Amino acid sequence: MNHKKITRNGTKILVVDDSPPTLEVIQRNLEAAGYEVFTAPGVEEAIAFLEQNSVGLVITDIKMPKISGLKLLKYVKENVKGTEIMIITGYPSIKGAVEAVKDGAENYLVKPFTDEELLSAVSRMLEKQANRHAVEVKPLPVSHNIIGSSPGMQHVYRLIEKASATDVNVLVLGESGTGKELVARAIHYSSKTVSGPFVTVNCTAIPDSLLESELFGHVKGAFTGAEASRAGFFQIANGGTLFLDEIGDASLSMQGKLLRAIQNKEIFMVGSSRVQKIDARIIVATNTNLKRLVKKGLFREDLYFRLNIVEISLPPLRERGEDILMLVQFFMEKLSRDMNRPVPQFSDKVLKIFKNYRWQGNVRELENLIQRLVVLADGDFIDVVDLPEHMRFSINWRKGLNRPLAEVEAEHIANVLIRLKGNKTRAARILGIDRKTLREKIRRAKLPTENE
Numbered sequence: 502m503n504h505k506k507i508t509r510n511g512t513k514i515l516v517v518d519d520s521p522p523t524l525e526v527i528q529r530n531l532e533a534a535g536y537e538v539f540t541a542p543g544v545e546e547a548i549a550f551l552e553q554n555s556v557g558l559v560i561t562d563i564k565m566p567k568i569s570g571l572k573l574l575k576y577v578k579e580n581v582k583g584t585e586i587m588i589i590t591g592y593p594s595i596k597g598a599v600e601a602v603k604d605g606a607e608n609y610l611v612k613p614f615t616d617e618e619l620l621s622a623v624s625r626m627l628e629k630q631a632n633r634h635a636v637e638v639k640p641l642p643v644s645h646n647i648i649g650s651s652p653g654m655q656h657v658y659r660l661i662e663k664a665s666a667t668d669v670n671v672l673v674l675g676e677s678g679t680g681k682e683l684v685a686r687a688i689h690y691s692s693k694t695v696s697g698p699f700v701t702v703n704c705t706a707i708p709d710s711l712l713e714s715e716l717f718g719h720v721k722g723a724f725t726g727a728e729a730s731r732a733g734f735f736q737i738a739n740g741g742t743l744f745l746d747e748i749g750d751a752s753l754s755m756q757g758k759l760l761r762a763i764q765n766k767e768i769f770m771v772g773s774s775r776v777q778k779i780d781a782r783i784i785v786a787t788n789t790n791l792k793r794l795v796k797k798g799l800f801r802e803d804l805y806f807r808l809n810i811v812e813i814s815l816p817p818l819r820e821r822g823e824d825i826l827m828l829v830q831f832f833m834e835k836l837s838r839d840m841n842r843p844v845p846q847f848s849d850k851v852l853k854i855f856k857n858y859r860w861q862g863n864v865r866e867l868e869n870l871i872q873r874l875v876v877l878a879d880g881d882f883i884d885v886v887d888l889p890e891h892m893r894f895s896i897n898w899r900k901g902l903n904r905p906l907a908e909v910e911a912e913h914i915a916n917v918l919i920r921l922k923g924n925k926t927r928a929a930r931i932l933g934i935d936r937k938t939l940r941e942k943i944r945r946a947k948l949p950t951e952n953e
């Protein structure tokens with residue numbers, strides 16, 4: 502059988518095994534096939550080598566007397582850019598464990614293996630490396646400038662259409678950064694009010710003393726300092742859309758004034774007794790649970806019902822499946838263009854982390870991250886090493902009851918450190934150990950920490 506020559510000549514491979522005869526056999530075979538081969542008798546030596554040299558592939562035995570090959574796997578995944586790793590195991594039963602740790606069957610080879618099996622596995626891995634990277638480029642499904650085609654977003658698009666066909670009030674709900682303002686704009690721009698203004702009011706920002714004049718405007722001389730009459734948000738939005746953002750933060754006094762205006766569809770400017778008709782669609786948004794606020798008496802129920810004619814609930818990004826990768830592609834292309842930089846490519850591992858990450862800040866967090874990666878990534882290829890620490894950590898931990906205590910401990914320490922932004926003094930206090938012990942544990946578990 503002929504093995505496809507990819508980047509074979511000159512492709513560097515590090516082989517790690519505690520048995521000198523095995524090392525020798527593998528080395529001889531790979532060299533005969535044209536690879537440049539380095540060997541290491543253990544994980545420590547391998548890591549020392551990788552700190553100084555770069556290779557395309559690491560092949561490691563799992564079961565070694567000092568440190569398990571799984572540690573090397575973890576090290577490579579989290580610290581080495583652009584290197585594949587393949588595991589050799591003499592115990593088929595370990596397969597399960599390996600699978601739990603790792604992504605995909607082609608990453609290990611079961612002993613005993615023939616020369617052919619070794620070479621074809623190696624060539625498969627290197628081939629995978631040679632053509633991985635790119636986020637698949639396909640036309641992005643865009644609806645109203647909103648990216649995403651997950652079922653959750655399809656439902657959102659249907660509601661946007663329905664709301665746009667009428668002029669009813671709309672309540673947009675969703676965690677921070679899920680795109681609530683984007684939805685509000687989408688409704689405005691697909692409504693018949695499209696030629697009218699879109700006015701955003703941040704309900705948190707208006708002090709009670711200025712409320713009425715900000716919302717409804719004032720006439721000249723209405724109060725000291727009112728030297729000219731001035732329109733309020735309701736007048737400015739006339740014929741268009743008034744977007745009341747962070748409505749959950751509106752004070753009770755603001756809620757009262759809004760209720761009256763929305764209910765009667767008319768307002769008075771401060772200092773005037775002339776009633777003015779208002780003609781603006783109201784869209785409100787919040788990331789708080791409005792119903793709960795109503796229950797607690799912090800949000801008026803009558804206002805809640807006035808606003809909540811159509812409710813659009815945006816799903817959190819972590820529930821949108823493939824949308825995540827589409828958004829990555831979208832922001833990558835957009836931001837690279839804006840910054841005049843080449844569009845970087847991502848390793849499969851990074852994409853996998855993206856898919857499983859929590860995205861607490863939702864699309865905004867993703868956008869900021871891509872921006873950071875486009876700016877900071879040296880070269881045009883982004884790997885796990887380039888990700889912020891808290892994301893690197895969300896991979897590679899075996900969950901379940903087959904985990905050694907040391908690993909669970911290391912994970913807990915890592916989580917505490919992340920939460921405390923690396924503050925070791927506070928972390929030690931929470932963990933109930935002294936700083937020295939903590940430092941020792943961090944070192945032993947090889948946890949990446951900043952400002953070490």
Ligand SMILES: Nc1ncnc2c1ncn2[C@@H]1O[C@H](COP(=O)(O)OP(=O)(O)OP(=O)(O)O)[C@@H](O)[C@H]1O
Nearest residue numbers: 647648649676677678679680681682683788864865
């Ligand atoms: N589906 C999407 N497609 C493209 N861009 C999006 C999408 N969702 C959000 N964005 C972008 O993400 C950022 C955050 O969105 P937006 O401001 O609408 O969120 P929000 O829900 O109003 O957040 P907050 O509650 O923090 O105000 C914006 O830059 C927006 O353009």
Ligand SMILES: [Mg+2]
Nearest residue numbers: 681682746786
């Ligand atoms: Mg917003």
